[in-house]
Amino acid sequence: MSYGTATLTNSAPRADRIGLIAGMKLLLLSLLMMFSSGVLADPTAANQSLSTAKQRFEVVKLDHQIAKLQLQHGNTNAARTSFTMEQIEAAGLTANLARLLNDNKDTFDRGLYRDGTSQQRAINFTAIARQHCQVLETQLVILTMQPTSQIDLILAEMSMTQLTQDLRNIEQAMADAQR
Numbered sequence: 001m002s003y004g005t006a007t008l009t010n011s012a013p014r015a016d017r018i019g020l021i022a023g024m025k026l027l028l029l030s031l032l033m034m035f036s037s038g039v040l041a042d043p044t045a046a047n048q049s050l051s052t053a054k055q056r057f058e059v060v061k062l063d064h065q066i067a068k069l070q071l072q073h074g075n076t077n078a079a080r081t082s083f084t085m086e087q088i089e090a091a092g093l094t095a096n097l098a099r100l101l102n103d104n105k106d107t108f109d110r111g112l113y114r115d116g117t118s119q120q121r122a123i124n125f126t127a128i129a130r131q132h133c134q135v136l137e138t139q140l141v142i143l144t145m146q147p148t149s150q151i152d153l154i155l156a157e158m159s160m161t162q163l164t165q166d167l168r169n170i171e172q173a174m175a176d177a178q179r
Contacts, residue, residue, distance in 0.1 A: 005042045007102045009173070010077070010140035026164060028100055031134055032039060043103070043104075043107035043112045043113070043174070043177075043178070045103040045106065045107075046100060046103035046104050046106075046107050046117075046122075048103075049096060049100035049103045050167075050170060050171060050174065052095060052096050052099075052101055053096040053100055053167065054110060054167055054171075055095055056089060056092055056093045056096050057093055057164075057167060058161060059089045060086055060089045060090050060093055060136075060160070061160060063082055063083075063085050063086035063089055064082075064086050064156070064157075064160065066082045067079045067082035067083050067147070070082055071148065071176065072145060076147050076148060079147040080144055083140055083143040083144045083147055084144045086140050087137060087140035087141055087143075087144055090133060090136050090137045093133050093135055093163075094130060094133045094134055094137060096154055097126060097129050097130040100126050100128055100170070101123065101126040101127055104119065104122045104126050104174070105123055106125045107119060107177075108123060112175065113178065114178055114179060115176055115177050115178075115179060116177075118152075118173050118174075118176035118177035118179075119173070119174075119177035121169075121173040121176075121177075122170055122174045122177055125166060125170045125173055126170050128166060129163060129166035129167065129169075129170060132159055132162050132163050132166055133159075133163060134160050136156060136159040136160065136163065137156050139159060140156060143164040145155060151155040168175040
């Protein structure tokens with residue numbers, strides 16, 4: 001009988017240790033779950049795509065300024081070349097915005113946001129910016145053929161102003177989605 005009691009006594013501390021370990025695991029898991037909700041989502045691809053689009057847009061604006069200066073100095077052929085370069089960069093910007101749109105949709109689909117409404121706004125603003133960039137591309141094709149067309153120059157500048165606001169809206173919505 002004493003043999004059975006010794007076995008029972010030895011197994012009791014082991015059961016306590018198993019229970020203690022299980023309790024500690026549960027506590028750690030609870031703490032992890034509690035603090036993980038405070039961690040920001042990391043939509044790295046979308047942020048990189050936005051950065052690339054903004055850089056490309058700066059090149060578009062620079063090409064536009066060069067073309068305008070060339071027109072002011074009466075160098076129509078050089079302006080035509082600059083508008084062509086600007087149109088090529090604008091086509092690249094449209095592609096960058098398409099990638100950003102896909103990245104923002106992926107961020108939304110994977111739940112990598114804190115505010116779903118803001119993430120949806122980022123998607124919508126990106127789609128609008130892509131459309132505005134396509135309009136700019138069309139205007140630049142016309143300026144490539146008719147570099148002295150004042151109306152098309154004004155329309156292109158209006159599109160660029162709109163794109164500047166679009167990129168601000170996208171950036172703000174993406175930031176809001178992570179707050």
